[in-house]
Amino acid sequence: MKCRDYQAFADYWLDISKHGKDDLERARQRGWKKWAARYQTFGCGVLGFMKDWDPFVNAVAKNKDETESSIATAFMSIRDRIIGFKMYQDIYKESNALESDLRAKIVDAYSAVITLAIEATWYYKGGGLRRLLRTIGDSGKFKRLASDVEDSIVAIRLRCDDLLSQNVHGLEQKMDDLAWNEFCSAWKLAHLSSDQSRVEGLALYRRDLSHNLRPDMDQFSARDHQRLAFEASSQHRTWADPGRSAVLILVGYTEQSIATFQPYCWLSPWVLDLIGRCRRERRHHAYYILPAKGEVVALERVVATLLLQLVRLKMPALRDDDARRRGLMDAYAAAADTRQPAGQRVGASRALAPAVLALFDEGERVDVLVDRLDKCAAAQRVALLDVLGAMARAARCTVKVVVIVSGSDWAFEDCDLDRDYAHHVVVYRAAQQRSKESADE
Secondary structure, eight states: OOOOSHHHHHHHHHHHHHHHHHHHHHHTTSHHHHHHHHHHHSGGGOOSSSGGGHHHHHHHHHHHHHHHHHHHHHHHHHHHHHHHHHHHHHHOOOOSHHHHHHHHHHHHHHHHHHHHHHHHHHHHHSOHHHHHHHHHHOTTHHHHHHHHHHHHHHHHHHHHHHHHHHHHHHHHHHHHHHHHHHHHHHTTOGGGGOHHHHHHHHHHHHHHHHHHSOTTBOOOOTTOHHHHHHHTSHHHHHHHOTTSOEEEEEEEEOOTTTGGGOOSOTTHHHHHHHHHHHHHTTOEEEEEEOOSSSOOBOHHHHHHHHHHHHHHHTHHHHTTOHHHHHHHHHHHHHHHOTTSOHHHHHHHHHHHHHHHHTTSOTTOEEEEEEEOGGGBOGGGHHHHHHHHHHHHHHOSSEEEEEEEEETTTOOOOGGGSOTTTGGGEEEEEEEOOBOHHHHHO
16 A cells, blocks of 8 residues: 555545445345344334344444444545545645644544544454444444544634635735825825834834933923823813814923924924824824924825825725725825915815715724924915814814924914814913922932
């Protein structure tokens, strides 16, 4: 016997056991074995022959019927399914946990099949006395062996279902990634395609704040007394109310003696912590951190970056909706068309925001976080506030907007707010002071 793999070994023993069964069936068609087989099958109905032995004869006949029925049933189910084992092994060759587990389950199934086939062969090839004794001694053995085979086959099928679901999910993810990259390219925001680069950007900004904010001044860190006062304030409670959309504008005034040479805002650590909380809790959110030094950022770039992050969250909903996906791309093209007057581009941006937020259901919450709005182009700061306010006013979902403004760099006034959304806005102002520890020294 030469068997190169589990499949060949299992096939060999299945054939041997089948031949053994066929030989026994042919033997039962002749002479006293024919009579014995018929008697075993219909022993319950024979009258007058060893009447005192009826219970024993009935039990033997019943057990032999059940034994051979168990073997036959198991073999019928195996024949159709074992062919697929080799195919599964050829398809699932990766080293991941699910595919490795499937291959192990296939080996277990082969082992169960071979064990059943060998036991069945011994049963069929054994003499009548041996079959009788095996029937009396352990009539449930073949049921257990057949059950082991069935359980092994079911385990393979369930694992294949898991793998199919995983592969379908992987395919959907690839489709979403392709669509996402298409958005990034069309909106000219290729840097957003890498989540890792954005995480690294947050870490770098946090280091910059830690290095540049004076340790002897308030820093609005987790245990800072000014931050505790803010989080206990009515403005914070109003903004945090889960039942309404709201815009929170935090205006921070840098301590006067360092205001002229401090480019960073001392309130920024709070919005960084909020971004981190959103990421940990997997809350829908988008953020934009305008650079404290260097380039001045245009409104269109801030809005596009925020909205594209929100689009990413709803790529599965856009997967099969080409018209809606194309509509969002066209709407952005109108907002970014530099050939149009600035006012028209701002209007297009305001129209684009509700279209993106319409992807979210009424019961969902979206956090939109903008740090250092005062670093937007001076002529566009109020317009950017208008776009953010329109998000809170027009969305059916709950939108929580946070805006950090350095009052030392922009003299923001409440009158800058458009009355269409002013009732959604709460403003909190705080002036940086020397820390209590520093003052005590």
